[in-house]
Amino acid sequence: MDVITSPTLAEASTETLSQALTEAQASYTAQRPISAHLHERAAKVMPGGNTRTVLYHPPFPLRVTSAAGAEIVDADGHTYVDLLGEYTAGLYGHSNRAIIDALHGAIETGLSLGAHTVTEISLAEQIVQRFPAIELVRFTNSGTEANLMAVSLARVATGRHAIAVVTGGYHGGLLYYGGGGSVINAPYETVLLPYNDIAGSVRQITDHAADLAAVIIEPVMGSAGCIAPIASYLHDVYAAAHEAGALFIADEVMTSRLSPSGACAMMGITPDLITLGKYLGGGASFGAFGGRADLMARFDPASVGALPHAGTFNNNALSMSAGLAGLCEVLDAATLIDLNCRGDRLRDALNEVIAKYGWCATGVGSMIGLHPVAGPVLSPDDLDQADGRRRELMFLRLLERGWYIAPRGFIALSIAVTDQHVDSFVLAVAEVLQSTPDLAVNA
Numbered sequence: 001m002d003v004i005t006s007p008t009l010a011e012a013s014t015e016t017l018s019q020a021l022t023e024a025q026a027s028y029t030a031q032r033p034i035s036a037h038l039h040e041r042a043a044k045v046m047p048g049g050n051t052r053t054v055l056y057h058p059p060f061p062l063r064v065t066s067a068a069g070a071e072i073v074d075a076d077g078h079t080y081v082d083l084l085g086e087y088t089a090g091l092y093g094h095s096n097r098a099i100i101d102a103l104h105g106a107i108e109t110g111l112s113l114g115a116h117t118v119t120e121i122s123l124a125e126q127i128v129q130r131f132p133a134i135e136l137v138r139f140t141n142s143g144t145e146a147n148l149m150a151v152s153l154a155r156v157a158t159g160r161h162a163i164a165v166v167t168g169g170y171h172g173g174l175l176y177y178g179g180g181g182s183v184i185n186a187p188y189e190t191v192l193l194p195y196n197d198i199a200g201s202v203r204q205i206t207d208h209a210a211d212l213a214a215v216i217i218e219p220v221m222g223s224a225g226c227i228a229p230i231a232s233y234l235h236d237v238y239a240a241a242h243e244a245g246a247l248f249i250a251d252e253v254m255t256s257r258l259s260p261s262g263a264c265a266m267m268g269i270t271p272d273l274i275t276l277g278k279y280l281g282g283g284a285s286f287g288a289f290g291g292r293a294d295l296m297a298r299f300d301p302a303s304v305g306a307l308p309h310a311g312t313f314n315n316n317a318l319s320m321s322a323g324l325a326g327l328c329e330v331l332d333a334a335t336l337i338d339l340n341c342r343g344d345r346l347r348d349a350l351n352e353v354i355a356k357y358g359w360c361a362t363g364v365g366s367m368i369g370l371h372p373v374a375g376p377v378l379s380p381d382d383l384d385q386a387d388g389r390r391r392e393l394m395f396l397r398l399l400e401r402g403w404y405i406a407p408r409g410f411i412a413l414s415i416a417v418t419d420q421h422v423d424s425f426v427l428a429v430a431e432v433l434q435s436t437p438d439l440a441v442n443a
């Protein structure tokens, strides 16, 4: 005989959560017939209709057709305030005059020049001036490429083969160390460090000292959920790396925005190498790696045994010009400090209203993570218990109200985002949580 038992409270709540999500997806679909059709078209020529995995979300992704200031417009004509800020690359907003003029200027002057240019010198000067640990710099096309170059340089310079990375860390599409590491990762031998566990991380570095070429680490974990380091964590990892004879590479592709001279300088650390990317190309494709002159000099083409560093578009006119305009004409210290203060204010205000629903907001300055866990979040492991359905439901509910964040809860403010946006967004999040009981973690 079948015994019918009534569902537990937890089972009932998980069922209604799934139902709420299905309804939200149906409503999303109903309001976006053009985007749905475009997705079908895209899927005929790109796997899953997608050419950048992180942008995909079910039932089909938002398809943006235009943008201005802090706003984006989708193919069906819905307007959203953009709080995703292109995963930190969109720091200047969508129509900054200085950036647009610089891009027009570059087009007029000529693209695909196939030679050294003057603009690349000026941008390199700006970067060397700004980031104290960078004595010499080289440009790449992406942050991924910058990290691959920095790691390869460390391996050549030390004559060792392994790298140490933080579990859950993301350093690009070929350098992702969540979930046991991506199967398409570059084939480096890897030592895993538990983030914010000083003893555990130092032990791993010491145990593998003989093989270790470098520790590569984000000063604040970005993609993993905007997780800040505890007081001396980075200093202790830095000391252990040097004790082991390994280089310390700071991946500041996201975090360089956290202070006028980057996150490491703000924390009093001088890495051997720093990698950069995102907004520093003014919204065009960009990456860079730089650091100690003795290490970077290995790339001097006039030197004997110089290391090669190729890349057709390393010094492309659009990225060099837009990046330069951004640093020279827009992003002075006061503007950047103001942006990060606005981020701190947003995080504090969010935490005040979301804590009672079992949610928390993490991060530093203008990088924010919105999570369906109570916190504290000290390592990516602390986010394992987050129910992905709650993240997705929050994302869809915010879209309904005209707010765009990453489906996984990532927020990166641009300078086009105002205090009024911040206040309205906090109200929107509060309203979503209040009107959607399934979102409450402690329901």
Ligand SMILES: Cc1ncc(COP(=O)(O)O)c(C=O)c1O
Residues within 6 Å of the ligand: 087, 141, 142, 143, 144, 145, 147, 170, 171, 172, 173, 218, 222, 223, 251, 252, 253, 254, 277, 278, 286, 287
């Ligand atoms: C910390 C970090 N490093 C590297 C990368 C890779 O940069 P890109 O997407 O330009 O290759 C990213 C991208 O999100 C990143 O967040």
